[in-house]
Amino acid sequence: MNSLSVKHLVGIRDLTKEDINTIFTTADSFKQVINRPIKKVPSLRDITIANLFFENSTRTRLSFELAQKRLSADVINFSASSSSVKKGETLLDTVNNILSMKVDMVVMRHPNPGAAMYLSKKIDAKIINAGDGTHEHPTQALLDAYSIREKLGSVKGKKVVIVGDILHSRVALSNIYCLQKLGAEVMVCGPATLIPKHINELGVLVSHNLKEALEWCDVANMLRIQLERQNELGYFPSIREYAMSFGLNKQLLDSLSKEIIVMHPGPINRGVEITSDVADSNQSIILQQVENGVAIRMAAIYLLASDIGR
Amino acid sequence: MEKQVILNEVELQLTLNRLCYQLIEKHDAFENTVLIGLQPRGIYVLERLIGQLEKILNKKIVCGNLDITFHRDDFRRREIPLIPSITNIDFIIENKNVVLIDDVLFTGRTIRSGLDALLAFGRPNKVELLTLIDRRFRRDLPIQSDYVGKRVDTLISERVSVEWTEYEGKDQVILYTKNNENE
Structure with a gap:
């Protein structure tokens, strides 16, 4: 059992059975962590993650944010309704602007199918798809x-x-x-x-x-x-x-x-x-x-983050 | 790879016995003391010690296993991510005397992570360290054992392996040495 076979989590279609089982085993440990008196581990102390939500979400966004904070990552949040997207900025420009602030990972929800895949080909940071239109929600x-x-x-x-x-x-x-x-x-x-x-x-x-x-x-x-x-x-x-x-x-x-x-x-x-x-x-x-959602997201972020900056 | 037996089955048993009596000397009846083995291989030392201590004292001793994966300082500096093991500590260590147990003390980094991970379970009264093998002069951090099975002098390129009948087929401690640089 090693690292994941993918660099980004765009869809389940790209994962192997072994990847899924690795995520599950890791999530088992994180589930223990989030049921302790102190629910936080310092693994991602030096990682910054941007949550980009171009579509409404409550559960998924909170779950991701909690997972990131429990891993000690720094988190910035963005939602389309209160941003320059309304002024006509393109997706790539928006994301590149955010990345120049030295962000290591992007969690994105977008109304267009394929948005996460597109971004993963264009930019350097790790992408986690938090739902892209009618396509996938891994x-x-x-x-x-x-x-x-x-x-x-x-x-x-x-x-x-x-x-x-x-x-x-x-x-x-x-x-x-x-x-x-x-x-x-x-x-x-x-x-x-x-x-x-x-x-x-x-x-x-x-x-x-x-x-x-x-x-x-x-x-x-x-x-x-x-x-x-x-x-x-x-x-x-x-x-x-x-x-x-x-x-x-x-x-x-x-x-x-x-x-x-x-x-x-x-x-x-x-x-x-x-x-x-x-x-x-x-x-x-x-x-x-809902509880397992936090553990699974911690596992996915942890495993993807393991080769950032190497 | 050259193999050299540091402790054979009989010697290992003697050493474990001595460590048990040293622990009893310090902690009497283990009323406020818990033993915690570090994953993945410290737990085997713990299993043996607990078995013997319970036989000698004829009572149950509180113990648990601690996984330190998420507290390590080499995350993102390794080729493959570390897959965690299971932590099972179903008690709070607040005001307890804790003995951390591992098989080999080398750079001290695992123990540093262990101390960090331990704090998620409360504020202990006192923490001590027991290691079966101490590879001295190889520390990266100011960490020393309170109870030592055997001290050995080693090179960085060498490897010390503590093996158990249940898992590797034989109780013994082995020093592996590389024959030459190209190997």
Whole structure:
């Protein structure tokens, strides 16, 4: 077990199975660290990290920032709404300006797919993709798989169904890559309008019946319905109809022949993709996912930072 | 590589015995003392010492393993990143007497990291150091052992390896010397 095979964390697609396992083993140690009375280690004392968020985020940004601070890195934050991006500056110019202030690593969320990849080719610093449009969200997939591994002992051979808006979801794509690399079987489930046409080329099963999908799986990852994208384009008739066909409620959960694990990447639309009693039930590991997020991000940052300046 | 046995099985056992009695002399019944082995290889010394101490004193002694990876001073100065081992210290060391345990004391940098890592678990009353082998005259930092199994004089190019029946097949301490510079 050594260093990662990649220089940047742009997507799960570029990682090997060994990379993922290295990140998991390292995260195990960081999980111990963040549960101690003193939750901080001095590893990244001389590293500066810029968090560039060109798109809104609460959980991911806080999780990254906490991970960086627990590693003793210096952190600068940037969000597009309060910056010169509004004045028409290009992405490359913005980032280069920040880098001339001697930043070693950039964590970026951007609305355009491929933004992280583009940047990783143009600049010197390490890039971590915190979500690029509908493309990938690698740290979310890592923490999802890590949470499954923690709960079920291993990811290999497990059956995972991803329910909801697969078409617009970077979480879904990264999860599919990550789970498949670790040997899990993946099914996607949702209304036909929200499932990409050629998704089965990725080797996933497709279902349009939630009950059937839940009976098949060990783990259900309920994605958020991106309300901001639905209303204008009309991928389904109404929120209420979506909730009736693809929402997970307690009655449905209890009617299954086995106990499954329920996950959600947040933020939850309570009563749409998942009802409150399910989200707060003991089959849900939503809050563990958030805790593991910090450990996974610490591991990814730590491993990528190990060859900065050499 | 030339091999030279510094301590054989019998000598190693004698040394471990002596260290146990030295610890008992200083810490009586270990009422306020905890033993902490440094990962990755100090924990094997700890395992042996604990086994013998518990036999002699006929009581359980509080002990734990400490991983120092994230506190090292050579992060980003190595070819491959350090993958951490497990820390299991399920007690608070506040006001305790702590004995840090490692197999070989060389530059002292591991111990420096260990002292740093230890503080995450509270403020100890006193910290002592026990090392099975002390490679003297090779220190980078002002750190010395309170309990020493054996002192050896070595060159930087040499390597001292403490081996255990459970892991390497035989209890012994070996000094490896390079035959020539080109090897």
